[in-house]
Every structure is written in structure tokens, then in C-alpha cells.
Amino acid sequence: MAEGVYVQFVRVSGGTASGKTTVCDMIIQQLHDHRVVLVNQDSFYRGLTAEEAKRVHEYNFDHPDAFDTEQLLECIGKLKCGQSVQVPIYDFKKHRRCSESFRQVNVSDVIILEGILVFHDQRVRNTMNMKIFVDTDADVRLARRIRRDTLERGRDVNSVLEQARLLYAKFVKPAFDDFVLPSKKYADVIIPRGGDNHVAIDLIVQHIRTKLGLHDLCKIYPNVNVIQSTFQVVEHGLGHLPFTEKQVVTPTGSVYTGVDFCKKLCGVSIVRSGESMENALRACCKGIKIGKILIHRDGDNGKQAPEGIHCVCKRFPYLKIVTSEIDVALNEEFRVIPGMGEFGDRYFGTDD
Structure with missing residues (x-):
């Protein structure tokens, strides 16, 4: 196309x-x-x-x-x-x-x-x-x-x-x-x-x-999904994972047909903003293991926002990306435009 x-x-x-x-x-x-x-x-x-x-x-x-x-x-x-x-x-x-x-x-x-x-x-x-x-x-x-x-x-x-x-x-x-x-x-x-x-x-x-009405990037990359930004964003994100049908026998002897994840899950939290969603992920997936990853940005010419999605989707075309927001771009200081400050600072109360 x-x-x-x-x-x-x-x-x-x-x-x-x-x-x-x-x-x-x-x-x-x-x-x-x-x-x-x-x-x-x-x-x-x-x-x-x-x-x-x-x-x-x-x-x-x-x-x-x-x-x-x-x-x-x-x-x-x-x-x-x-x-x-x-x-x-x-x-x-x-x-x-x-x-x-x-x-x-x-x-x-x-x-x-x-x-x-x-x-x-x-x-x-x-x-x-x-x-x-x-x-x-x-x-x-x-x-x-x-x-x-x-x-x-x-x-x-x-x-x-x-x-x-x-x-x-x-x-x-x-x-x-x-x-x-x-x-x-x-x-x-x-x-x-x-x-x-x-x-x-x-x-x-x-x-x-x-x-x-999709974001332009969703039209270019079918594996990019922008979901509605609500308090249930983690639940909506998990809904994009593959499920398999599973039957459970309840304590009363009734048979309940539901779904289960096809594979084992783990969470990777991007320090620090990603940590704000750890509790929500644990609430949805009891006992899930969560690792940590730190992405250094200052002075490394790194690209995020739409530029980051372009890079990831071109390098890993089969990777599914689920997000609730795609910002416009980055400025020359690698700050998000339009920008509302660093989310990690706002969440942890360290914003000046």
C-alpha cells in the first residue's frame, strides 16, 4: 500500500x-x-x-x-x-x-x-x-x-x-x-x-x-493497538493476549467454562514510570513475576514516542504493542511533546 x-x-x-x-x-x-x-x-x-x-x-x-x-x-x-x-x-x-x-x-x-x-x-x-x-x-x-x-x-x-x-x-x-x-x-x-x-x-x-479513527501508526502497523485510557488499562491490555478455553469445577460441583492464558506470563517494569502499574498487574495476575529494566535517555540520542514505535515495529514486525497513548514527538532535548512532565516524578512526588 x-x-x-x-x-x-x-x-x-x-x-x-x-x-x-x-x-x-x-x-x-x-x-x-x-x-x-x-x-x-x-x-x-x-x-x-x-x-x-x-x-x-x-x-x-x-x-x-x-x-x-x-x-x-x-x-x-x-x-x-x-x-x-x-x-x-x-x-x-x-x-x-x-x-x-x-x-x-x-x-x-x-x-x-x-x-x-x-x-x-x-x-x-x-x-x-x-x-x-x-x-x-x-x-x-x-x-x-x-x-x-x-x-x-x-x-x-x-x-x-x-x-x-x-x-x-x-x-x-x-x-x-x-x-x-x-x-x-x-x-x-x-x-x-x-x-x-x-x-x-x-x-x-x-x-x-x-x-x-485509528491513530496513523495503527494504520501503518497492524500490531499496534491504542486502547481507551481508563482506570482498567491493565485489564484492557491483558485482553489482547491469546487465551485458551478452560473448564473449572467450583466448590459446589458446578462446571464453569472460562479462559486461561495460553502461556505463562511475566511482567517487565520500565523504571520508573512502569512501576506505577505493578500493583494493578499483580491484582489482575496473582503471583506474577515482575522484572525491572532501566532505559537511559539523557544524551544518548535515544528515540521514543512515535519514533520509538517506528523503530520497534520495523525491527520486530510480529511484536504486539498495546498502549493507551501515543505522544506527538520528542523535542531537541528528548522531552515528550506536548508533554505533562515526567510521569515517574508525578507518581512518586519527586517533580520539582
Whole structure:
């Protein structure tokens, strides 16, 4: 991704007529204060050859081979690099692309990619920040598809009903079972009932807003997490550690299912400011061992604040950093800007 360009890519998958577009429209409406664009996988249908057009009723539009995935990947790559793209316009009546017309898509805060098979190809799958699967009952999807093909895609009612009777069982359902449903496991969020699930959509919108409001360093380094500054900052920090499920039998004989840390923990306190959080850490993790480390700063050209995060993340890219604050920078005397004095002095009462 080009430096300075940060785009939140959201991908929405699900069976045909499951309500994907409705979910996307609701997300876009709620993110009205951000620039959001929708890219449909349907725009990347391959145009039918003359022979295929003659036997269009035998063509499987729900198969991965029906899409030009290479061009889709090219468009995604350009958007990630901050470049505008021209998305094809597909004519569903003629079953081919409009040769002279394109849809201009500019880089936006949020780009939503919607389609039945956007989870199928691993290369496409790996380009997204959030993957959403819209889960809707098969009978409801079939009824919606009949309505969509007659009203939106200009197809004859009798031909649509004939297609529903013959091709749904021959192509649509097998393609869903073979390609769409297995990709459900890759979803970060599954939305039952589609657009009717307002709670799930509200949570997704809130998550996207949180991501868009991240500190710039969090956008550059995915392993940097800035948590809300509260009195429970230690508990929030521990929440980012890996857990494993564990069952405990209580003194009354009841079985309680909880979590336990995957590995043993130790604390390393950076003298002196880090010592202010030792009691809170001991309260959360009984019997934890705590070591000490002293970082000398005066006159050693050491770098902290954002400069320190850059250095650590570049040297140790898999190290997770959890903090409640990232200061602006250091001045020529290596003092934090804007600065509120040395926290260790304020905590221990040694500030002049």
C-alpha cells in the first residue's frame, strides 16, 4: 500500500439474492460522514461468446469461471495503492460488457466489495480488512432471485420461472453448495436474516468507524493497538493476549467454562514510570513475576514516542504493542511533546 493511503476494505458475500446489496446499502447510509464506494463482483462477469450466448440457459453464472478474477484483483490492487480505477459495466440482458462505458471508482475511506464468490479466491480473500457473510434461508433467496431477475434485470417472467425450475436445481444450488457455502468459514462476521438484522449492521458500522479513527501508526502497523485510557488499562491490555478455553469445577460441583492464558506470563517494569502499574498487574495476575529494566535517555540520542514505535515495529514486525497513548514527538532535548512532565516524578512526588 502506498505511504499515506489507508483504505478500509470490506467484503460482503452470501448466496444469490441473500440480501448482500441491502446490507451494503445500510452500511453506506450509516457511514454518511465518510467516503464509501460499493464495487460489485457482478461487474466483472466475463462476456459470453457467440456460442455461449446461443445456449445462455445452459451457462452457469454462479460458477467461479464466470468471473474475470484477474481484472478484479487488478482493480483492488490499484485502489490499495491510491489509484482510481474504471470498473466494467455488465449488460445482464445482452450478457456482455458495455464496450465504451465504465464506472469511475476513486479511492475512498471505505471500499465494499460485494458478490457471491468474493470469499472463494484466496488472493481476493487476503486483500480485505473485514469479511462479512450474509446468511439467508434458501427459500427466501429463491423468491428474491425471481423478483430481482424480472424487475431489475429485465427478464421475461416465464423465462425466469422456467430458469427457477430448471437452472436453480442444476446450477444455482450446486454452485452455492460447492463454492459459496464452504467459503462461509472465512467470514469474520456472519449476519443471519440479512438487512433485517439491524443490530449486527450497527456493530459492523461502529467497528469500521473505530478503524477509520485509528491513530496513523495503527494504520501503518497492524500490531499496534491504542486502547481507551481508563482506570482498567491493565485489564484492557491483558485482553489482547491469546487465551485458551478452560473448564473449572467450583466448590459446589458446578462446571464453569472460562479462559486461561495460553502461556505463562511475566511482567517487565520500565523504571520508573512502569512501576506505577505493578500493583494493578499483580491484582489482575496473582503471583506474577515482575522484572525491572532501566532505559537511559539523557544524551544518548535515544528515540521514543512515535519514533520509538517506528523503530520497534520495523525491527520486530510480529511484536504486539498495546498502549493507551501515543505522544506527538520528542523535542531537541528528548522531552515528550506536548508533554505533562515526567510521569515517574508525578507518581512518586519527586517533580520539582
